[in-house]
Amino acid sequence: MNKFLFAVLAILIGGVGAAQTTIGPYNTGWLPVNSYSGATSNNLIFIPFHINSNQGSQMKRWSLTFRVANPIVNSEGKVFPAEKLSFKLASITGSQANEDGKLPSIANLQPLTNKIPYQFSNSFLVNNSPYSLQMKQYFNMNMQYDVAVEGGAYLDTYKSWQNYTVNLVIELWNSKMETMDSKTVSFQMQVYPSGVPPQPVQNSIIIDGAAKNVLLEFKTPADYANGVSKTLSRAVSVTSSTGYSVTVQSMYQNLTTSSNQQLPVNLIRMISRDHSTQAVTGNVVLSTASQSVANSNTAATEPRFFDLTYATQGGENSFFNRSYEQYSGTLIFSLIPQ
Incomplete structure (x- = not known):
């Protein structure tokens, strides 16, 4: 009899312990998409x-994760692509300090602050935070997130007066990656x-007219002693619907x-700079080998210009x-979508 009671008591203690660390996610409204932007x-x-x-x-x-629970559909059967939605941390609030005397803040919690695309597998909102949530007494805090929808012509495919339902699973994990709490939160999107x-962005690379013929001229003893150079402003422009790489190579050795x-040809060095920031990109x-002189993980929906120095x-x-x-050669510039 005592053995049976002990087993039941152990299960009850486990349940009470888990309930003492909880999250309660909720929505504060809905997400209307009224613009192709x-x-x-x-x-x-x-x-x-x-x-x-x-x-x-x-x-x-501890860590905090989220995932899309199921396909994002409306009553017309249209399925919205989850990866076009994203979370971005807006703020962290709380007036109580933890056991270490620290208030909840972005600096103390060290959450991810970049844009986090939705997906059906777990993504971290907080990954192994050093902000201790092991407490001797009651404690609470809040994390607030913006939700964004990517713009583009693709939205026309999903245009509908019928709302889409977005269901998310948010889970709190301890340092051993054991689940402390798991909750579902939903919101409507129209x-x-x-x-x-x-119109879709057309991938293109354009060499400015003034940059199509480059002359490096040795005229004085100082030119031979110090070398010569020439900088061409806005020599290359790029538009791309995705991330991209710009490469250059000589046609001949x-x-x-x-x-x-x-x-x-290897007696000449080429330096590329972002025209707006003047940051060196290459x-x-x-x-004759293809070499990268500019890279971007994001699209260039408007022309991006580069200065070139030879x-x-x-x-x-x-x-x-x-x-x-006059010694002449030909360079080939290429745009490679990523």
């Missing part, structure tokens, strides 16, 4: 934390953008003259004792 509903999802004397729960470090869908004199010695090294012996001729 997309939409954001600020502070749409609140995630309150409620903790009451949870010693031994291994919550000195997709009915007005106006004309935007040598620059040649009309009399068939040759100079190795610094290469020219060769330069030779000072005191390079290969340029001495040459007849006065």
Whole structure:
């Protein structure tokens, strides 16, 4: 009899312990998408934390995850692509300090603050936070999230007066990645953008007219001693519907003259800079190999311009004792969608 009672008591203790560390996510409204530019509903999802004397729960470090529970559908049977939705942390609030005397804040919790796309597998909102949630008494705090819908012509496919239902599972984990609480939260989304869908971005790379012919000229002893260079502003422009890479390569190993004199193309260095920020995006010695001179993980829906500088090294012996001729070569610039 005692053995039976002990087994029941152990199960009850486990249940009470788990209930002392809980989350209670809820929505504060809905998400209307009225424009092909997309939409954001600020502070749409609140995630309150409620903790009451949870010693031994291994919550000195913890994580918070979310996932889409099921396909995002409306009554017309249209299925909205989950990856077009995303979370972004708006704020963390709370007036109580934890056992370490620290108030809840972004700096103390160290959550992910970038845009986090929705998906059907778990994504971290907080990954192994150092902010201890192991408490001797009652504690609460709130995390608020904006929900955004990516803009684009694709929205026309999902245009409907019938709302889409978005169901999410949000889970709290302790330092051993044991589930402390798991809750479902839902919100409604209506997709009915007005106006004309935007035209898809055409991938293109354009060489400015002034940058199609580059002349590096040695005229004085100082040119031979110090090298020569030429910078071309807005030499290359790129538009891309996705992330991209810009590469450059020489068609031939040598620059040649009309009399068939040759100079190795690798005597010339090319430096590329973002025109707006002047940040260096590439610094290469020219060769017949394809080399990256600009990369981006995001699309360039408006033209992005790059400045190019061509330069030779000072005191390079290969340029001495040459007849006065023009050495020419051809460069190939390529845009590679990522």
